[in-house]
Amino acid sequence: MLETTIAAIRPPDEPAMAAARELQGRLTKPAGSLGALEELSVRLAGLAGHCPPPLPEPAAVAIFAGDHGVHAQGVTPWPQEVTAQMIGNFLAGGAVVNAFARQAGASVTVVDVGVATALPVAAPGGHAGDRPARDEPRLVAANVRAGTRDLAVTAALTRDEARAAAETGIRVAGELIDAGAGILLTGDMGIGNTTPAAALIAAFAGIDPAETTGRGTGVDDPTYARKVAVVRAALRRHAPDPADPLGVLAAVGGLEHAALAGLILGAAARRTPVLLDGVIAVSAALAAAAFAPHAVAAMVAGHRSAEPGATVALRRLGLEPLIDLGLRLGEGTGALLALPVVTGAVRVLHEVATFDSAGVAEK
Numbered sequence: 412m413l414e415t416t417i418a419a420i421r422p423p424d425e426p427a428m429a430a431a432r433e434l435q436g437r438l439t440k441p442a443g444s445l446g447a448l449e450e451l452s453v454r455l456a457g458l459a460g461h462c463p464p465p466l467p468e469p470a471a472v473a474i475f476a477g478d479h480g481v482h483a484q485g486v487t488p489w490p491q492e493v494t495a496q497m498i499g500n501f502l503a504g505g506a507v508v509n510a511f512a513r514q515a516g517a518s519v520t521v522v523d524v525g526v527a528t529a530l531p532v533a534a535p536g537g538h539a540g541d542r543p544a545r546d547e548p549r550l551v552a553a554n555v556r557a558g559t560r561d562l563a564v565t566a567a568l569t570r571d572e573a574r575a576a577a578e579t580g581i582r583v584a585g586e587l588i589d590a591g592a593g594i595l596l597t598g599d600m601g602i603g604n605t606t607p608a609a610a611l612i613a614a615f616a617g618i619d620p621a622e623t624t625g626r627g628t629g630v631d632d633p634t635y636a637r638k639v640a641v642v643r644a645a646l647r648r649h650a651p652d653p654a655d656p657l658g659v660l661a662a663v664g665g666l667e668h669a670a671l672a673g674l675i676l677g678a679a680a681r682r683t684p685v686l687l688d689g690v691i692a693v694s695a696a697l698a699a700a701a702f703a704p705h706a707v708a709a710m711v712a713g714h715r716s717a718e719p720g721a722t723v724a725l726r727r728l729g730l731e732p733l734i735d736l737g738l739r740l741g742e743g744t745g746a747l748l749a750l751p752v753v754t755g756a757v758r759v760l761h762e763v764a765t766f767d768s769a770g771v772a773e774k
């Protein structure tokens with residue numbers, strides 16, 4: 412399924428992009444006055460193969476959750492159980508992602524792709540295991556293994572495990588798009604997952620982990636120094652080949668990172684935009700781009716995470732984030748805040764009058 416998905420990813424449609432550029436020039440506003448929204452509208456026309464592209468509605472957030480063997484190295488102060496507990500919170504509607512999803516009118520799908528501890532059977536007020544109503548958060552059980560192995564000691568995953576997680580992401584993308592989603596938003600939850608994200612970005616960018624490792628949930632100086640040393644040693648030990656993205660994901664990645672790479676590939680194959688959240692999403696986006704360079708055409712960078720690796724990854728992908736608020740929460744929160752910007756960029760092409768039609772004089 413991974414190979415057929417990659418093979419289905421085509422380059423953007425140049426005539427649709429040219430039509431969007433030409434239309435932008437005829438709308439009742441000074442040329443270029445919508446800044447980055449204009450190029451975004453052109454990119455989305457190229458992805459859709461149509462001008463104007465469809466409005467990115469409805470929106471669906473997919474939160475991939477997993478745990479990490481590298482937690483044993485003391486790279487985060489939070490107990491591993493928080494991953495499962497936060498799933499309970501997502502399903503009960505009490506997390507920040509839920510508040511922002513309600514505001515944006517987006518659905519929330521939580522995917523257990525590798526949680527290590529027991530999931531809440533039914534969160535208070537939640538619907539885990541029940542058949543949810545249309546707008547309630549939904550849980551997809553797709554656990555590949557109970558957390559990764561410790562990447563400081565051995566490869567985090569086998570290639571088969573990394574593939575299984577990526578194919579889960581592809582499957583979730585297909586199901587959400589089949590159910591009508593016009594845009595997918597990436598979300599993640601995994602205590603410790605900024606460590607593999609930093610390793611993935613350093614591996615794909617070929618740079619020192621000091622440039623890609625951040626403070627995650629907010630680690631102190633000794634923990635930060637340990638984290639950089641763990642990532643550096645892991646890259647030296649595994650020496651992953653950036654031309655082999657499955658190998659990189661297996662060596663130093665995580666199950667949610669691999670699944671997010673799959674979600675992005677699945678969206679790109681269906682010519683559906685995927686709005687990226689923070690550092691975990693952009694590390695997965697580098698893997699997706701290594702699998703299929705044209706997948707970048709489907710990516711929109713929602714925001715610039717405070718994690719330094721996010722800026723490195725966005726630069727390599729050639730993506731400018733839509734908002735920059737110093738967020739470092741994950742869950743899909745930054746992507747949700749950026750969603751109205753994406754919708755606005757497309758709505759302009761649908762609704763704004765041209766100089767001709769409105770009888771407004773041009774300069």
Ligand SMILES: O=C(O)c1ccc[n+]([C@@H]2O[C@H](COP(=O)([O-])O)[C@@H](O)[C@H]2O)c1
Nearest residue numbers: 487601603604605627628689690716741
């Ligand atoms: O989205 C981001 O850029 C981001 C930055 C820092 C932390 N996080 C979230 O915090 C958790 C990982 O942090 P840590 O310190 O345990 O590696 C995980 O659940 C992520 O969703 C997310």
Ligand SMILES: Cc1cc2nc[nH]c2cc1C
Nearest residue numbers: 489493600628740741742
């Ligand atoms: C409380 C908490 C919420 C989160 N959401 C995403 N990552 C998280 C990490 C923690 C610790």
